[in-house]
Amino acid sequence: MPPPPLDAAAIEVRGLRKRFGPISALGGVDLTVEPGTVCGLLGPNGAGKTTLVRILATLSLPDGGVARVAGHDVVQHPARVRGSIALTGQYASVDEVISGRDNLEMFARLYRMRGPAVRRRAEELLERFGLEDAAHRPVRTYSGGMRRRLDLAVGLVVPPGVIFLDEPTTGLDPQSRGGLWESVRELVRAGTTVLLTTQYLDEADQLADRIAVLADPEGTGGRVVAEGTPFELKSALGGESIDLTVRHAEQLGPATEILARAGGRLPTTGDDPRRVTLAVGAEAEPGTAVLAAALRELDAAGIAVEDLALRRPTLDEVFLNLMNRQREAV
Structure with missing residues (x-):
C-alpha cells in the first residue's frame, strides 16, 4: 500500500x-x-x-x-x-504490555480499518519489519531495535x-x-x-x-x-588525500618523490617512518588518476607497498569545519 x-x-x-x-x-x-x-x-x-x-x-x-x-x-x-504524516521519536511509543501484533491491530482500528483488513495490514507490517517470529510476544520482551522497528511499523499502518x-x-x-x-x-x-x-x-x-x-x-x-x-x-570542504604506507622504511624517500611527481605537490610525513600523505587539491588531477599514476611508478620502481588508499573528507569533518567557521564568524 x-x-x-x-x-x-x-x-x-x-x-x-x-x-x-x-x-x-x-x-x-x-x-x-x-x-x-x-x-x-x-x-x-x-x-x-x-x-x-x-x-x-x-x-x-x-x-x-x-x-x-x-x-x-x-x-x-x-x-x-x-x-x-507519521512521526517516530527517539523512544518507542508502543504499548509494552500487549504483543506486537496487538499493537498494530489496535492502531489499525484507530484508523477506522475494519474486519479482515486489520489482520491483513498487521501481517504485512510484521513481515516487512522482520517481526513475524515475535508477533505474539509482549513488547516488553523486545530488544531496543525490535521496539524501534515496531514503532516505525505503527506509524505506517496507513502509509x-x-x-x-x-x-x-x-x-x-x-x-x-x-x-x-x-x-x-x-x-x-x-x-x-x-x-x-x-x-x-x-x-x-x-x-x-x-x-x-x-x-x-x-x-x-x-x-x-x-x-x-x-x-x-x-x-566543498576540500580535495581528497592519498595515504601511502611502504613495507620498508628505507623506501619511503623514493616513494615520496614518486607521489610528489604524480600529484604535482609535496607530500607530508608524520611520526610513522613508513607512511606519507599527499593532499589532492580541487585544482589537481582527480584523486583516482593520481592514485593510478603513482601505483604504476611505485610498481616499476620495485617499491613494496603495504597500503595505498584514496581518502575523501567525511561528514564528520564537514560538520566540524562548518561549526568552527560559524564560531569564527561571530
Whole structure:
C-alpha cells in the first residue's frame, strides 16, 4: 500500500521562526524537501532540529514564517497535515504490555480499518519489519531495535506521504541500526518522503539524498547554514588525500618523490617512518588518476607497498569545519 503521490514539494519552509520566552529557537529557517527523498537534518544540540520537527508535525506553533507539509499549511490546516504524516521519536511509543501484533491491530482500528483488513495490514507490517517470529510476544520482551522497528511499523499502518524520524537509532546497537536503515530505504523506494534528524553523521551519509545543517552561532535562533548532497558538502570542504604506507622504511624517500611527481605537490610525513600523505587539491588531477599514476611508478620502481588508499573528507569533518567557521564568524 503506497503513500498518496505528492504533486508539490513534500516539505516547504520559508522564514520559520520560533521563540520560547527570551530564547530564540529558530531564527528564520528556509528548507525544501522533494517528494520521495530523504533529507538529513544535522546540527549541534540547541540548534533547533527538534523544534523544527515539532512545528512541521503540528505539535507546536511557529511565531513567524510559513511551513507546508504535503502541500498543507501547518497553521491553517493542521488536521490535513496530520493526515499526511507519521512521526517516530527517539523512544518507542508502543504499548509494552500487549504483543506486537496487538499493537498494530489496535492502531489499525484507530484508523477506522475494519474486519479482515486489520489482520491483513498487521501481517504485512510484521513481515516487512522482520517481526513475524515475535508477533505474539509482549513488547516488553523486545530488544531496543525490535521496539524501534515496531514503532516505525505503527506509524505506517496507513502509509503517510511524509514521515519524520527524530533520532530514530539513538541507543541502538550497530546491527539494529543497520536493520532500521534498510527499513527507511524501503519506505523511500515505496514513495515516502523522510525528514531525518540524527546525531550520527554516518547515518546521514548512508541514508540522505540531501543534508541541511542547522546552527545558531549568534544566539538568534537556528537557521540552515549549509545544504547539499553528501558528496557536494564533502567536495566543498576540500580535495581528497592519498595515504601511502611502504613495507620498508628505507623506501619511503623514493616513494615520496614518486607521489610528489604524480600529484604535482609535496607530500607530508608524520611520526610513522613508513607512511606519507599527499593532499589532492580541487585544482589537481582527480584523486583516482593520481592514485593510478603513482601505483604504476611505485610498481616499476620495485617499491613494496603495504597500503595505498584514496581518502575523501567525511561528514564528520564537514560538520566540524562548518561549526568552527560559524564560531569564527561571530
